[in-house]
Amino acid sequence: MANKTNVNAAKGPQALALHIGLNEVSAAHYAGWSGPLAACEFDAHDMAAISSAQGMKSSLLITKKATRANFLAAVRKAAKALSAGDLFFMTFSGHGGQVPDVSGEEPDKLDETWCLFDGQLIDDELYYELSRFKAGVRILVLSDSCHSGTVVRAARPAPGTPEQRPRIMPRSVALRVYGEHKAFYDQLQNDVAKAAGGKVTDPDTALGNVTVSERLTAIVKDFHPAVILISGCQDNQFSMDGDHNGAFTEQLLSVWNNGSFKGSYASLHARVRAGLPPTQSPNLFTLGPAAAFLKQAPFSL
Template identity: 30%
Template sequence: MPRRKALIIGINYFGSSHQLNGCINDAMNIRNFLIQDRGFSPAPHDMVLLTDEPQNRGTPFFPTGANIMAAFHWLVTGNNPGDSVWLSYSGHGGQVKDPDGDRESGLDDTICPVDFESQGQIDSDTLHKAIVSPMIREARLTVLFDCCHSGSAIELPYVYQPNSQGEVNLVDNVKQGINLASGAINLLRGGFSAAKIQDAKVLLGGAKSFFAGLQHRPAADVNEDGLGEENFVEPWKHEGKDVWMFSGCADNQTSADTSIAGAATGAMSHVFIATMRANPRQSYVQVLQNTRQSLANKYKQIPQLSVGGLYNLNQPVAF
């Protein structure tokens, strides 16, 4: 029988100048959501929580860099085909100088363990090698990062991109582009003729212009699902891992630590749970669109969706 495993991390950085208020609440809310709504077991061998609550200090459940890396290893090894694996992180996200030179910004995204001031941050290259590379292809990993600068925090090779203004009408644009491209293909399938080829060229040209509006970078190519390929030095796109990541904002944005209904929480964590509870059978594209629309009314951050391969984004979310 397929197994579900979850690693949930929430760090408030108590007593520091970087203290946050809602990250441990995020972890607890996600724990309850996974158990109550998604069928995860709270048993210690199936679900691990790392938080910087005082009672965890000195234990493996205190989110130091070393403990986080050890927990990553537990999460992504020993899995079997069909298993569903969950990882969520709420805390500070940062950026450090990119040693590979494959980022236009010159910076790698990071997460910040509770001891990051003395032991350092965990950069995106390290995160990918620790989280994504060890996964077997036949098991699915779902990731939710609610932190600043998290758009490509684990360096997945494909990202579902917003348009150049970061507007939330992305999905409508993509569907319109797909419809144009599909129309062109149907024309050509009906038999080749000069007239049909010219009509198809017009439709395909229109589709291309729609997809061009989805790019982070002017030269980026976007396929018919709106997936743009990231330019990493490492050959991540050849791994073919079944990994799906929702992140709270783009690489150059911050993610809000806020208060909703009187409780401190991360905006992305709250909206993601509410969106999934409103309709558990949504597609990945629909969840992305609905979280964006919910946040757009109050926050500037734009949630992102990145994936480990060229997958169908219209399939229902599964974890």
């Protein structure tokens, strides 16, 4: 047994990657809206190329395969497989959306979502799934989508060109989708709250912008893994689509420069942000004990 343990230790940390890219969603599940985009599948494949080159075992969920069930199964499988020192790298490229919050204290509050092919993943769910990873696991999430509830109250950006589409589900569509599936989304939030001990304290930080507050402190203390999330934009902005990559992913690939980038996650974020216009400023935040993680070389095992 001791020899086996030594052999496993000698192998070093393992890394799993999950890359999700949706160029459309199922109109049957989104009130007739399919949300066509052009570059999300490219984003997923390009990020998978990075993770594979770095020695990670990568999985792809592309458009029709990017269902709620497939996503949750992949994340839960990773949570069971990874231990302290291991890395889980996840990227999402697609539309962001909103559903009314039913588990928080503010009745008019919106929960942010990722628009998976056959239904939305609520930020409550993502928060809970990430919290189930073991202590010491490093989790990196890159989200190239619009996903903050406050964005629907901000001025919408100029239409731009056919190659520049905001990656957000229109508010009118979001309302119709919620109206048609209200019981499902309300139950999801209640189920997650119960699973998390009867209370989920503003878990929007799993998908949206974060400011230092008592809310964030309450969440962080429940996190045992170290989480870094870099999102495509601030909460009052839009992540833009393109022909070959989303604006955020395109800039990240440029800065990474096939692995020639030298620096930390913090400096990677700074360089990507500096290369984008003021109308799209990528955000970075952490959950759990991530100070040392932030100083590491990006995508390193």
